[in-house]
Amino acid sequence: MKKVVIFGVGLIGGSFALALRQAHAVSEVVGFGRSPATLLQAQQLGIIDRIGIDVAQEVGDADLVLLATPVGQMAEIMQRIAPHLGSHTLVSDGGSTKCDVVAAARAFLGDKIAQFVPAHPIAGAEQSGAAAARAELYVDKKVVLTPLPENSAAAVAQVRQAWEACGAKVSELTAQEHDQVFASVSHLPHLLSFALVHDLSQRDNRDVLLSFAASGFRDFTRIAASSPEMWRDICLSNRDALMQELMQYAQELHVLYQALEQRDADTLEDVFSEARKVRSNWTQQ
Amino acid sequence: MKKVVIFGVGLIGGSFALALRQAHAVSEVVGFGRSPATLLQAQQLGIIDRIGIDVAQEVGDADLVLLATPVGQMAEIMQRIAPHLGSHTLVSDGGSTKCDVVAAARAFLGDKIAQFVPAHPIAGAEQSGAAAARAELYVDKKVVLTPLPENSAAAVAQVRQAWEACGAKVSELTAQEHDQVFASVSHLPHLLSFALVHDLSQRDNRDVLLSFAASGFRDFTRIAASSPEMWRDICLSNRDALMQELMQYAQELHVLYQALEQRDADTLEDVFSEARKVRSNWTQQ
Numbered sequence: 001m002k003k004v005v006i007f008g009v010g011l012i013g014g015s016f017a018l019a020l021r022q023a024h025a026v027s028e029v030v031g032f033g034r035s036p037a038t039l040l041q042a043q044q045l046g047i048i049d050r051i052g053i054d055v056a057q058e059v060g061d062a063d064l065v066l067l068a069t070p071v072g073q074m075a076e077i078m079q080r081i082a083p084h085l086g087s088h089t090l091v092s093d094g095g096s097t098k099c100d101v102v103a104a105a106r107a108f109l110g111d112k113i114a115q116f117v118p119a120h121p122i123a124g125a126e127q128s129g130a131a132a133a134r135a136e137l138y139v140d141k142k143v144v145l146t147p148l149p150e151n152s153a154a155a156v157a158q159v160r161q162a163w164e165a166c167g168a169k170v171s172e173l174t175a176q177e178h179d180q181v182f183a184s185v186s187h188l189p190h191l192l193s194f195a196l197v198h199d200l201s202q203r204d205n206r207d208v209l210l211s212f213a214a215s216g217f218r219d220f221t222r223i224a225a226s227s228p229e230m231w232r233d234i235c236l237s238n239r240d241a242l243m244q245e246l247m248q249y250a251q252e253l254h255v256l257y258q259a260l261e262q263r264d265a266d267t268l269e270d271v272f273s274e275a276r277k278v279r280s281n282w283t284q285q
Numbered sequence: 286m287k288k289v290v291i292f293g294v295g296l297i298g299g300s301f302a303l304a305l306r307q308a309h310a311v312s313e314v315v316g317f318g319r320s321p322a323t324l325l326q327a328q329q330l331g332i333i334d335r336i337g338i339d340v341a342q343e344v345g346d347a348d349l350v351l352l353a354t355p356v357g358q359m360a361e362i363m364q365r366i367a368p369h370l371g372s373h374t375l376v377s378d379g380g381s382t383k384c385d386v387v388a389a390a391r392a393f394l395g396d397k398i399a400q401f402v403p404a405h406p407i408a409g410a411e412q413s414g415a416a417a418a419r420a421e422l423y424v425d426k427k428v429v430l431t432p433l434p435e436n437s438a439a440a441v442a443q444v445r446q447a448w449e450a451c452g453a454k455v456s457e458l459t460a461q462e463h464d465q466v467f468a469s470v471s472h473l474p475h476l477l478s479f480a481l482v483h484d485l486s487q488r489d490n491r492d493v494l495l496s497f498a499a500s501g502f503r504d505f506t507r508i509a510a511s512s513p514e515m516w517r518d519i520c521l522s523n524r525d526a527l528m529q530e531l532m533q534y535a536q537e538l539h540v541l542y543q544a545l546e547q548r549d550a551d552t553l554e555d556v557f558s559e560a561r562k563v564r565s566n567w568t569q570q
Contacts, residue, residue, distance in 0.1 A: 122497070122499050142497065142499070144497070177493075181490075181493060181494055181497050182497065184485055184488070184494050185485070185494050185495070185497055185498040185499075185502050186498075186499065186501055186502065188481070189481060189501055189502055189505040189506075190501060191541060192477060192481065192505070192538075193505060193560075194556060194557045194560040194561075195534065195537045195538055195541060195556070195560075196473070196474060196477065196534065196537075196560075197559075197560035197561075197563050197564045198537065198556045198557075198559050198560040198563075199533060199534055199537045200469055200470070200563070201559055201560065201563040203469070205466075206563075208462075208466060209466055209469050209470050210470070210563070210567050211570055212407070212427065212429070212466050212467065212470055213470040213471075213567065213569070214407050214427070214470070214471065214569065215569070216471055216474055216475060216507075216508045217470050217471065217474055218569055219504040219505070219507045219508065220474040220477070220478060220504070220505055220507075220508060221474075221564050222501075222504045222505075222564075223501045223504065223505060224560045224561060224564040225561050225564045225565050226557075226561065227561075228554050228557035228558040228560075228561055229554065231553075231557050232550055232553045232554040232557060235545060235553055236545070236548060236550060236553070239545050239548070242545060243542060243545050243546065246538060246541070246542050246545070247542075248484060249480065249481065249484055249538075250535065250538060250542075252480045252481075252483065252484045253477075253480055253531060253534075253535060253538075256476060256480060256531070257528060257531050257532075257535075260520060260521070260524050260527060260528050260531070261528065263521060263524070265517055265521060268516075268517045268520055268521070269513050269514065269517040271479060271480070271483045272479045272483075272511075272513035272516050272517060273513040274482075274483050274486055275478075275479040275480075275481075275482035275483040275486065275509045275513075276479075276482075276509060276510050276511065276512075276513055278482050278483075278485070278486040278491075278495070279482045279506050279507075279509040279510045280510050282495050282498065284498070284499065284500070284503055285496055
C-alpha cells in the first residue's frame with residue numbers, strides 16, 4: 001500500500017503501523033488523533049510519518065483508513081471521512097464489538113458502505129498508548145474480519161492481506177456471530193472478574209480477605225485490572241448478547257446453589273469434571 | 286522433633302516431611318496411607334524413613350501426627366489414632382476447610398482434643414502425589430492455624446514452629462473466620478470458574494467459542510482444571526459459607542444486569558473502577 005491513514009495511534013493503531021512498516025507493506029503512514037502530545041510521540045517513535053491536518057485531503061488518496069480509536073468515537077470519524085473517501089480507499093477498524101460499529105458505518109458511511117471491512121484484532125491490551133505499540137504485537141494473534149454483504153471479495157482480501165502482513169492469523173465471522181462469541185469467551189469473564197473483586201471490596205473485612213488471597217484469586221482476577229472505561233463501553237456496545245450470557249450463567253450458578261443446598265455431591269462432581277475435561281483439552285490457538 | 290507420623294504422603298504430607306528433614310527439624314518420619322505403591326515410592330524418594338504397620342505403636346511415641354489425606358478420610362483416622370496417642374503427642378492436619386475437621390476432631394479425638402491443632406497450608410496444588418513433593422513447597426507460603434480453646438499455648442507454638450521450620454509464614458484465625466475467608470477468596474472463585482467452563486461446554490457452538498478464547502479466558506479458567514473430587518469435597522465441607530457467598534455474588538450480578546438493562550454507564554464504570562483500584566493495589570503476600 002502506498003498510504004495508510006490511522007485514527008488513534010495508541011497500542012492497536014500504532015502497532016498496526018509499525019508492523020506494516022516492518023513488513024515493507026506500506027510507504028507512508030499518516031496519523032490523526034485527539035491528543036497532539038500522543039501524535040507527536042507517535043511521530044518521534046517512528047510510528048507515523050506525518051501528523052494529519054486535513055482529513056478531506058488525507059483520506060482521498062489513501063489505500064486504507066484504520067479506525068483505531070475507542071468504539072464510541074468511530075461514528076463521528078465516519079461522518080467526517082465519508083464525503084472524502086477515494087473510490088479505491090478501504091476503511092477498517094479495530095473495535096472489540098462489531099454489530100454496533102457496523103450499525104454506525106451503515107448510518108454514517110452511507111453509499112460508501114461497501115468500502116468498510118470491519119475487523120477485530122485480538123491482542124492483549126494490559127498496556128495502552130503509543131509508547132506501548134510494537135511491530136510484533138499481532139504476530140500469531142487472531143484477527144477476526146466480519147465482512148458485510150456489500151463488500152467485494154477484493155476488498156475483504158486486501159484488508160486480510162494487511163493484517164496477514166502484520167503476522168496475524170485472520171478468520172471470518174458475521175458481526176452477530178462475532179459479538180455472541182466474544183460475549184461468551186471474553187466479555188462475560190471480564191464482567192464476572194470485575195464483579196468478584198467489587199463484591200469483596202465492599203466487605204468490612206476486605207483487608208483480611210485480600211491478605212489470604214492466593215494464586216487462584218490472582219489469575220481469576222487479573223482481568224479485573226482492565227480499563228473501566230473501555231469495558232463499560234464494550235459492555236454497553238454488546239449489551240444484548242452480554243445480558244443473554246449473564247442470564248444463562250446465573251442459571252448455571254442456580255444449579256450449583258441447589259446442588260450445595262441438597263448436598264448433591266454427584267452434580268457438583270459432574271459439573272467440575274466436565275469443566276476440567278474441557279479446560280484441560282483447550283489450548284490457546 | 287524425634288518422630289513425626291504422616292498419614293497421606295502426597296504433595297502436602299510429603300513436602301512437609303522433606304522440608305522438616307532439610308531443616309534438620311526431625312529425626313524420623315513414618316508414613317501411613319491407603320496405597321502401598323505410594324508409600325513405597327515415598328520411601329524410595331527419601332520422604333519417609335519407614336512405612337508404618339501398626340498405628341497404635343507408631344502414634345504412642347510420636348511428637349507430631351500430621352493428617353495430610355483428603356478431609357473426608359480424616360474422621361476415620363482420628364478414630365484409629367485416638368486411643369493410642371501419647372500424652373505429649375500433638376496432632377495437626379492439612380485440610381482446606383476447618384470447621385468440619387474441628388467437628389470431626391471433637392467427635393473422634395474425645396478427651397485428646399487439646400492435642401489437636403488444626404492447620405491449613407496454602408500451597409498451590411496443580412500437581413499431586415508423592416512424586417510432586419518437594420522441600421521448598423512451603424517457603425514463603427502461608428499456613429493458617431485455627432487453634433482450639435482447649436489448645437495450650439505450648440501446643441500451638443510447637444505446631445507453629447514445625448511449619449516455620451518448613452519456611453512458611455504462619456498466621457492464626459478461628460476455624461469459622463478461616464472458612465468464611467476462604468469461601469470468599471478461594472472456594473467461590475473456583476466455583477465460578479468451573480461454572481463458566483461448564484456453561485460454555487454445553488453449547489452447540491462450543492468448539493467455535495473455545496477457538497476464539499484468548500488470554501483473559503485462559504487465566505480466568507486456569508482453576509477450572511483443578512481436581513473435581515477435591516473441590517466437590519471442599520464445596521460440601523464449607524457448604525454454608527459458600528452458599529452465603531454465592532447468594533451475595535448473585536446479587537452483585539443482578540446489579541450489573543440491571544445496569545446493562547438500563548444502559549446505566551455510571552454504575553458499570555463505578556463497579557469496574559473500584560474493582561480495578563482494589564485489584565491493582567493488591568499484591569500476593
